[in-house]
Amino acid sequence: MSKLLEISDLSIHFDHGEPVVDGLSIDINRGETLALVGESGSGKSVSALSILRLLDERHAHYPSGKILFQGENMLTASDKRLRQIRGHRISMIFQEPMTSLNPLHTVEKQVSETLALHKGLRGPQARKRCIELLELVGIPSPETRLSSYPHQLSGGQKQRVMIAMALANEPELLIADEPTTALDVTVQRQVLELLRNLQQEFGMAILLITHDLSIVHRYADRVAVMEQGKVVEQAPTEQLFIAPEHPYTQRLLDAEPPASPLSMDRSDRPLLEVDNLDVRFTTKKSLFGRTVSYFHAVRETSFTLARGETLGIVGESGSGKTTIGHALLKLTGATGSIRLDGVELAHLDQKQFRPYRSRVQIVFQDPFGSLSPRMSVAEIVREGLEIHAPASPEDQDRKVIQALVDVGLDPDARHRYPHEFSGGQRQRIAIARALVLQPEVIILDEPTSALDRTVQKQVINLLRDIQARYQLSYIFISHDLSVVRALSHKLLVLQHGKVVEYGNATDIFHSPKQDYTQELLSAALFYQKPTTN
Amino acid sequence: MASLSPIQKRRLRNFRNNRRGFWSLWVFLALFGLSLFAELIANDAPLVVSYQGDLYFPVVESVPEETFGGFLPSEADYRDSFIADEIRANGWMIWPPIRFNYDTINYDLDVPSPAPPSSENWLGTDDQGRDVAARVIYGFRISVLFGLTLTIASCIVGVAVGAIQGFYGGKIDLLGQRFIEIWSGLPVLYLLIILSSIVQPNFWWLLGIMLLFSWMGLVDVVRAEFLRARNFEYVRAARALGLGNRKIMFRHILPNAMVATLTFMPFILTGAITGLTSLDFLGFGLPSGSPSLGELIAQGKANLHAPWLGISAFVSLSVMLTLLVFVGEAVRDAFDPRKN
Numbered sequence: 001m002s003k004l005l006e007i008s009d010l011s012i013h014f015d016h017g018e019p020v021v022d023g024l025s026i027d028i029n030r031g032e033t034l035a036l037v038g039e040s041g042s043g044k045s046v047s048a049l050s051i052l053r054l055l056d057e058r059h060a061h062y063p064s065g066k067i068l069f070q071g072e073n074m075l076t077a078s079d080k081r082l083r084q085i086r087g088h089r090i091s092m093i094f095q096e097p098m099t100s101l102n103p104l105h106t107v108e109k110q111v112s113e114t115l116a117l118h119k120g121l122r123g124p125q126a127r128k129r130c131i132e133l134l135e136l137v138g139i140p141s142p143e144t145r146l147s148s149y150p151h152q153l154s155g156g157q158k159q160r161v162m163i164a165m166a167l168a169n170e171p172e173l174l175i176a177d178e179p180t181t182a183l184d185v186t187v188q189r190q191v192l193e194l195l196r197n198l199q200q201e202f203g204m205a206i207l208l209i210t211h212d213l214s215i216v217h218r219y220a221d222r223v224a225v226m227e228q229g230k231v232v233e234q235a236p237t238e239q240l241f242i243a244p245e246h247p248y249t250q251r252l253l254d255a256e257p258p259a260s261p262l263s264m265d266r267s268d269r270p271l272l273e274v275d276n277l278d279v280r281f282t283t284k285k286s287l288f289g290r291t292v293s294y295f296h297a298v299r300e301t302s303f304t305l306a307r308g309e310t311l312g313i314v315g316e317s318g319s320g321k322t323t324i325g326h327a328l329l330k331l332t333g334a335t336g337s338i339r340l341d342g343v344e345l346a347h348l349d350q351k352q353f354r355p356y357r358s359r360v361q362i363v364f365q366d367p368f369g370s371l372s373p374r375m376s377v378a379e380i381v382r383e384g385l386e387i388h389a390p391a392s393p394e395d396q397d398r399k400v401i402q403a404l405v406d407v408g409l410d411p412d413a414r415h416r417y418p419h420e421f422s423g424g425q426r427q428r429i430a431i432a433r434a435l436v437l438q439p440e441v442i443i444l445d446e447p448t449s450a451l452d453r454t455v456q457k458q459v460i461n462l463l464r465d466i467q468a469r470y471q472l473s474y475i476f477i478s479h480d481l482s483v484v485r486a487l488s489h490k491l492l493v494l495q496h497g498k499v500v501e502y503g504n505a506t507d508i509f510h511s512p513k514q515d516y517t518q519e520l521l522s523a524a525l526f527y528q529k530p531t532t533n
Numbered sequence: 534m535a536s537l538s539p540i541q542k543r544r545l546r547n548f549r550n551n552r553r554g555f556w557s558l559w560v561f562l563a564l565f566g567l568s569l570f571a572e573l574i575a576n577d578a579p580l581v582v583s584y585q586g587d588l589y590f591p592v593v594e595s596v597p598e599e600t601f602g603g604f605l606p607s608e609a610d611y612r613d614s615f616i617a618d619e620i621r622a623n624g625w626m627i628w629p630p631i632r633f634n635y636d637t638i639n640y641d642l643d644v645p646s647p648a649p650p651s652s653e654n655w656l657g658t659d660d661q662g663r664d665v666a667a668r669v670i671y672g673f674r675i676s677v678l679f680g681l682t683l684t685i686a687s688c689i690v691g692v693a694v695g696a697i698q699g700f701y702g703g704k705i706d707l708l709g710q711r712f713i714e715i716w717s718g719l720p721v722l723y724l725l726i727i728l729s730s731i732v733q734p735n736f737w738w739l740l741g742i743m744l745l746f747s748w749m750g751l752v753d754v755v756r757a758e759f760l761r762a763r764n765f766e767y768v769r770a771a772r773a774l775g776l777g778n779r780k781i782m783f784r785h786i787l788p789n790a791m792v793a794t795l796t797f798m799p800f801i802l803t804g805a806i807t808g809l810t811s812l813d814f815l816g817f818g819l820p821s822g823s824p825s826l827g828e829l830i831a832q833g834k835a836n837l838h839a840p841w842l843g844i845s846a847f848v849s850l851s852v853m854l855t856l857l858v859f860v861g862e863a864v865r866d867a868f869d870p871r872k873n
Contacts, residue, residue, distance in 0.1 A: 326769075331772060357774065357775035358775065361773065362773045364769065365766075369765060369766040370770045371767055372771070372785050375784075383774055383776065384775065419540075430770070433770070
């Protein structure tokens with residue numbers, strides 16, 4: 001059978017920079033799924049966008065190569081011809097469902113736009129087809145959804161609408177650029193299953209771009225691994241996972257986090273006890289300031305944490321994970337009891353709580369947002385010391401250096417600014433900022449979710465090392481179960497602010513009792529590298 | 534001194550790339566720098582006098598007339614031909630390029646004042662016989678100084694108020710915004726006219742009164758910036774470290790708001806200068822006799838047969854304001870994140 005899409009020796013560079021894609025050659029047959037994997041910045045998305053010539057051509061240049069779609073070279077095709085192909089024979093789904101739908105148009109208008117454009121369908125006919133499509137992608141009661149605006153849909157539903165738009169004209173090739181990265185695990189699974197079913201129905205080919213190997217393992221027929229703009233290995237999925245040849249592929253496969261936490265000698269006396277923690281956000285107030293309606297973010301949550309132990313908190317977005325972390329640090333108001341070493345903290349005001357802040361620290365999710373861009377690394381790390389342990393500048397400098405060494409950074413880096421560091425290094429700086437105060441508890445709020453897999457693994461290993469060295473307790477908040485599994489001794493599963501299951505992590509991972517936990521675990525698609533012996 | 538971060542380097546480069554704004558800044562700084570030494574450029578006393586072997590510096594010291602063979606113990610009038618001849622006979626003196634101070638009346642005019650431009654009065658004289666060139670130089674200086682002081686003061690007040698409103702939000706923000714709405718509805722000009730009938734306005738009075746109303750321009754942008762930034766993760770991280778509100782505001786949020794402030798500053802400055810000029814024009818500004826461009830315009834209007842009055846005032850004002858607007862444009866370009 002002839003190839004549907006054939007890319008040969010494609011190079012792309014922006015302005016006068018280094019080539020972003022360098023000699024790329026891949027091909028896709030009809031009805032097959034090719035996964036393009038690699039870390040961020042490896043040129044995956046740029047390659048995908050170039051197929052439909054969606055890159056800004058004032059800056060993007062193609063010095064060499066051909067993109068043949070059914071024998072037709074896309075690089076030399078006219079704009080008119082490209083418009084006929086886009087959305088009709090080749091469709092695309094983007095990563096961010098929140099921003100790829102126009103917030104000012106209804107679902108019907110957006111889906112029928114592409115129908116009108118390529119098929120000339122209008123009025124009741126188009127409407128009928130829209131309903132069919134929404135049904136196909138599994139949106140409940142599609143008739144009523146037609147007049148919805150994007151903000152009235154959940155993230156998963158938006159992505160489904162995007163897929164409906166992409167499938168409207170039954171394309172031969174679907175380019176899915178990280179279609180599920182922004183979604184919760186259970187939704188991710190639904191969307192991927194949906195894509196696979198639709199693929200079988202229409203016989204279309206899918207170019208799946210992702211950094212998540214467990215998805216690749218489950219859904220792709222063949223895999224192309226990209227590193228710095230080059231394809232370093234291309235093989236059928238099974239073969240690649242069993243016998244990766246290129247060292248980079250091996251490194252990627254090894255980057256899956258370990259399956260169990262370090263066994264620590266934990267004391268039985270609880271360090272942190274939380275009882276009946278309850279957080280409500282006022283959504284409406286009466287004229288006289290009385291709360292009329294509120295959103296119950298966290299309901300009656302209780303847990304304990306011993307020294308040297310890690311408590312994993314998992315749940316989908318909006319389940320109140322992050323709010324618990326903020327409530328513990330008094331970054332948001334809460335009721336209930338929080339005891340640290342037997343001392344009640346819940347009723348303290350900000351000033352009275354300040355001395356305890358050095359004992360409970362937090363590391364945030366976004367390493368790009370959590371470091372002040374106008375302060376040098378030394379200033380960032382030293383800031384907490386100035387409040388909690390005022391000392392001579394030399395003393396502070398020594399502590400800063402020690403903290404940077406602890407997180408595996410070169411101490412000379414302390415005079416540089418955050419933007420000079422990569423995501424992983426920035427997260428190390430954020431950890432150093434927490435560590436320099438010698439806390440007993442560190443709250444880790446999705447510390448790895450903004451990082452590439454290989455970097456993720458380094459950070460996890462770092463966290464494990466520090467925990468062993470300093471007998472730290474962690475509260476590890478994440479939606480990524482494979483990361484949670486690598487660190488947590490205890491697990492707290494949250495749904496809509498309520499505790500669904502709480503207990504020993506290994507027990508829950510092996511035999512979850514609640515339906516919701518089972519669903520969450522089965523959706524997680526754990527991939528574990530087969531042991532070689 | 535820490536080296537510039539790349540973002541600051543990029544801003545400096547953008548500023549320089551706007552050639553017009555870049556040169557405007559230098560021309561403006563040169564003019565302003567010169568006008569700061571107005572006493573050495575336009576004065577009714579010589580820079581140096583050598584009399585019977587002794588050196589005198591009348592610009593910086595008061596020399597009694599008796600010293601030069603006069604009769605009075607008061608300061609010498611060097612423009613008086615008797616004194617001038619006496620000094621020239623016993624030594625020499627060096628005059629500044631313009632031999633008039635802003636309030637020196639030229640009694641030796643051949644024509645009735647206002648006198649047209651001549652080799653003695655480069656831009657002519659006004660209707661009281663005072664040299665226009667000298668008044669323009671001193672007037673430029675006082676305008677710019679007034680504008681700068683007002684701008685800096687209203688930036689400080691505006692940023693502080695905006696910061697407090699944006700950072701604390703809630704009731705403080707609500708009440709503050711309503712107060713600003715009411716306050717900005719007050720008719721500033723009438724208030725100034727009423728006040729000037731009660732007190733004799735001087736530089737500081739005018740500054741104070743105009744400051745009462747000019748601080749509001751920046752509040753909105755700074756407030757918006759603080760509202761946005763108070764939920765940034767690094768602000769939250771600072772709070773988790775135990776930093777107090779004041780430190781968080783100063784160290785972590787204020788740098789964000791400075792971009793908006795700096796962008797607005799040149800335009801606030803032109804507004805302040807125009808404000809002072811219009812008050813002077815209406816006669817409610819600086820006390821009579823002070824060198825002011827507004828008063829010069831008023832004289833030009835009253836003496837249409839002496840066009841050099843109106844033209845001098847017009848040219849000096851428009852040059853100054855145009856330079857400032859060009860600088861403002863370049864600053865705006867420099868902080869524009871979409872320019873690379």
